[in-house]
Each structure stands twice: as structure tokens, then as C-alpha cells.
Amino acid sequence: MELFNKYIRKHYKSFIIPILSMIICIIGDTLSPYIQKLLLDNVFSKGNASLLGKLLLLLFIISAVKAIFAYYKEYLFDIISADITRSIRSDLFKKIQTFEFSYFDNMNTGELMSRISEDADIVWQTISFGLRLFIENLIYFLLSSIVMFYLSWKLALACIVALIPIAYLTIVLQKKLSPNYEALSDQTAEINSTAQQNIAGVRLVKAFAREKHEILKFLNTNKEYYSLNMKLARTNSNFLPLIDFLTNLSLAVMVIFGGYLAIVGDITLGTLLAFSSYILTLVGCMKMFGNLTTLLAQNKASAKKIFTILNRDSNIVSNNDCYKPKTVKGHIEFKNVSLKYNNEVVLNNINIDIPAGSTVAIMGTTGSGKTSLLNLIGRYYDVLDGEVLVDGVNIKKWDLNTLRSNMSVVFQDTFLFSDTIANNIRFSNEEISDEELVKVSKEACAYNFITSLNDGFDTLIGERGLGLSGGQKQRLAIARALARKSNILILDDATSALDMETEFTLLKNLKENKNSEATTFIVGHRISAVKDADIILFMENGHIVESGNHEQLLKKKGYYYNIYKDQFKDFDELESEVV
Ligand SMILES: Nc1ncnc2c1ncn2[C@@H]1O[C@H](COP(=O)(O)OP(=O)(O)OP(=O)(O)O)[C@@H](O)[C@H]1O
DSSP, X not given: OHHIIIIIXXXXXXXXXXXXXXXXXXXXXXXXHHHHHHIXXXXXXXXXXXXXXXXXXXXXXXXXXXXXXXXXXXXXXXXXXXXXXXXXXXXXXXXXXXXXXXXXXXXXXXXXXXXXXXXXXXXXXXXXXXXXXXXXXXXXXXXXXXXXHHHOHHHHHXXXXXXXXXXXXXXXXXXXXXXXHHHHHHHHHHHHHHHHHHHHTHHHHHHTTOHHHHHHHHHHHHHHHHHHHHHXXXXXXXXXXXXXXXXXXXXXXXXXXXXXXXHTTSSOHHHHHHHHHHHHHHHHHHHHHHHHHHHHHHHHHHHHHHHHHHTXXXXXXXXXXXXXXXXXXXXXXXXXXXXXXXXXXXXXXXEXXXXXXXXXXXXEOTTSSXXXXXXXXXXXXXXXXXXXXXXXXXXXXXXXXXXXXXXXXXXXSOOOOSEEHHHHHHTTOTTOOHHHHHHHHHHTXXXXXXXXXXXXXXXXXXXXXXXXXXXXXXXXXXXXXXXXXXXXXXXXXXXXXXXXXXXXXXXXXXXXXXXXXXXXXXXXSOHHHHTTOXXXXXXXXXXXXXXXXXXXXXXXXXXXXXXXXXXXXXXXXXXXXXX
């Protein structure tokens, strides 16, 4: 129903011409048996030869008109359905873009791909094929019934009554098929996601020699899909022969009762002949309604899933009259901030004030909440308690697009698009000139390796930067972040795959070229990467347990000092040996 209200109804004007064409074709089809009746009763029985030419000409005209309008009917219906499906696909894609991070934490890619591809295709089939046939058969049914009642109400009534059990069975079949199609749609998504995950992780599978396990997993999913299809086939084969039998029975009723009416002189032979055509049309309609139930059941399942997405609103949205400053300075404050994912509290009572232009380094054990803390700045997740302020304004009051457009992030997991190196860097800022492209690549220590490739900046790389080393991918991701030239830069463990020397050069470049107002966050594990920061935060179990600059933290002789000692112990020992 939602499909109808949201997509089909607004196209109602486009349906006028194809439906009119359809009606013209159906009128032609419905008139043909009537003309045959006239031929039999008037020309052949009564020998009225003058009518023969006229009736044959009429039959010819009807066929020609039908052929012309059939073209419009088919073609225009196809255009409308393609249009509607395009709108559904675009709406789905646009809607998915609005969802918050946590939605994607709980949803797998294969499932979403199924919604955009298979489910949208089923809706397309329903409209282009199903809806057209439904309207067509409904009109056929109504017109044929009207003519039948006009010719002989007794025989028409008998035929309609004989068709009632078929209609009933069709409805029961649809009810039985619906849940099966829902399960089938779920299973299609499961197959997609199993295949998608395997292909995305194929290197891991091969490295661990887990091909057999993966094949087995896929075969099981496929077997389940097969079983569901078999179940559907069983349901169909339980009902369809019965529907066929009843259909033939209704024909027999018509022949017996019609023959009797002809014998007693209630109807002419021509009427009986016309009736046999009309009843075949009615039976054809009933069969078609039966077949359409399958498609309708399939469509119901797919449309339900599509509308679950389309009707969902993101939990993180900008308010009306939100804050949209022209420039962002980068003053960031966390006030009593706590964060919870599902049921787990991962940040507890965080308080920090970071003046614009500071460089903040975050250290801490794995899982201590470093990424989670940084995720709050762009409002990728909402706080449980407290508030995060950027330039003195709670980020919940900010226009999300303005806030995020003024930030650059390098995530822990590097993702590169299947595109050229230049386009990957320009992803964050399409406006940058070729000179700036070179400049940010140099800053990110990526220029030398890019220019050593045969196609340089035009080199095509795979979705995951195939053909590039981990460190090269990270450097491209950093160049992409720098290209945005924003006043908030977040590097979440972005140099972990670089050797110490490259990391040192890169961080030095960042410091030297840094726009003095840019606030920079660096999550790092090496003292050499963090020691020059204005503020160093040390995190443990969702708390900031130490903060200060390098000297202050060394004096505290706490967590930071211990790491410093561990990392520089070898150096000190070596120094003492040399001395
Ligand atoms: N999207 C998420 N959904 C649920 N729990 C999460 C999510 N992201 C992180 N966590 C959990 O939150 C805690 C903090 O994770 P976070 O990634 O912030 O730590 P981290 O200090 O950045 O770790 P690492 O140094 O290993 O990257 C962990 O216990 C982690 O399991």
C-alpha cells in the first residue's frame, strides 16, 4: 500500500494513456467474440450475406487498432515502471546516506546491497509486469462479465458462481506464499552478505587456508535458499493443479448449462459460441490472478523491507534553525562526557578543554576509548551524558554538514575507493589545484612513491588500495585529509603502518605546514609521535587518567613515563654501553 501511496499514485497522470490504450485493446478483444456471434447467428444461420463483408472489415479494423494501442500500452508501462524503480533506488540510496554510524555497526553490507538490487528489481517486475497484467485482467474480467450478463444473465451467473472457489483458493494461496517470500528475501540477503564478506576477505581466507570452511558456509546458505524455493514450489503445486481443475470444471458447467439453455431456446448458438470465448477469458483472468499472487507475495516481502529503510529516520540529525557558521575555529570542549554503545559504557566523565590550534596527542591501551572519544567530535555517535562543544556551541546544535565539512579524519582502517590516486585524494576536496595535490602528497610523504608508479597520480587502485602497501595506503589517506584544509584534523592511529623515520618526517611536515589555527588530534603509540604535542592525553578504561605536555607527564612518573621508559630503555642502555 505504501508503494502505491508513495510512488504509484504520484505517477497517476502517466498511467492515463497506457490504461486508455489497454482499454481500447480490451474493448477490441471483447468485441471479437460478439462479432463472431453476429456472424454465426445472422450470416451463417440466416444467410444474410450482405453483413459478411461489413463484419469482416470490422474485425480487421479492430485487429489493426489493437496492434497500434498494444504498442503504447507495453511501451508506456515499461517506461513508468523503470521510472518508479529508479526513484525507489535513488531514495533508498539517499536514505542510507543519512543514517548514523551505529546503524552500519549493526547492519551488514550484503543485506543493504540486497535492498538496492534484488528487492528494487522485484518492485520493478511487479509494476512493469504485475500491475499491468492486474489492471488488464481486471478490465477484461469486468467487460467480459458485462457482455455475458447482457447476452444471458442465467448462464453468466452460473459461470461466475463456478469461478468463486477459484477466487477463494487464489486468496488462500497468496496468504500461504507471503511468509515464504519474506523468508526467501531474507535468505537472498544472507547469500549476498556471505558472498560479499567472503570476496572482501578472500585474502584472509586463503592465508588461513579456510576455503573449504567458507565453501561449506556458502553451501549451507545456498541449501537453505534451495529448501525455501522447494517449499514454495510445494505450496504452488498443492494449489495450482486444484485451481486448474476447478477452472476446467467451470468450463464444463458452462458447456452443459449453456447447451441446455440453447436446446430449450433460451440462447442462440451464436451466444453459446461467444460465451465459450468469454468464459475462456474469465478463466484466463482467474489463472493470471493466481499467478500474480506469487509476484504480489514476493513484492509484499520486498516492499516491506524497502519501506523499513525508507521510513526509518536517522537518530542523529541537525535541528531546525541549527548553527551554521561561515568558519570553524576548532576550539573543542568535552564537558562531563560519557558514551555508551549498546549496553556498554565506554567513556566516563570526560572533561577537556582544547584551545583552537592545539595539537593533541592521545595515548592509551587498546580499547581504552581513544577512537570513541574522537568519534564524538564529528557527532558520529551521540553522548550518553554531558556535552561536546565546538567553538563554544554544543555539537547537537550544529548543522551536521557544516560541522563535518570542516573536519578531516583519517580512520584507523584505511579505505580507498576503486579509482585513481588523484581522485582518491581529491575525494575530500574536489577544488584543489594540481599544485595543491602535489603539495599535500609531499606533506603526507606520499609524493615519491606516487611518482614512482608508471601512471603517477592517474594510477588506478582497488577498493582497498590493492597493489599498495599498508603504509602507502595510510599516506594516501593522510594526503586526502590534508587536501580538505580544515581547521580540525583527526589522525586516528593513522601512522601505525609507517616506519619511525617516515612517521617522524610526516609529523614534522604536518607541524611545519600546519595552519596555525588548525586543531590536530593524533592517536599514537610511539613517544616520538606524540611528544611534541601541546596536550597529551593518556586513556585507560574510558577515563583520561593523565594529561599535560611531554615534560609535565614525565615529571608525573605515571603511565606516560612508564611507556617512555620502556621505549627508550634500549636506547639508554646502548648509550651507557657506548659511553
Ligand atoms: N561501534 C561500536 N559498537 C560497540 N562497541 C564498540 C564500538 N566501537 C568500539 N566499541 C567498544 O568500545 C571500547 C573502546 O573502543 P575504542 O575503539 O574507542 O578504543 P581505542 O582506545 O581506540 O582502541 P584501539 O587502540 O584498539 O584502537 C572497546 O571496548 C570496544 O569494544
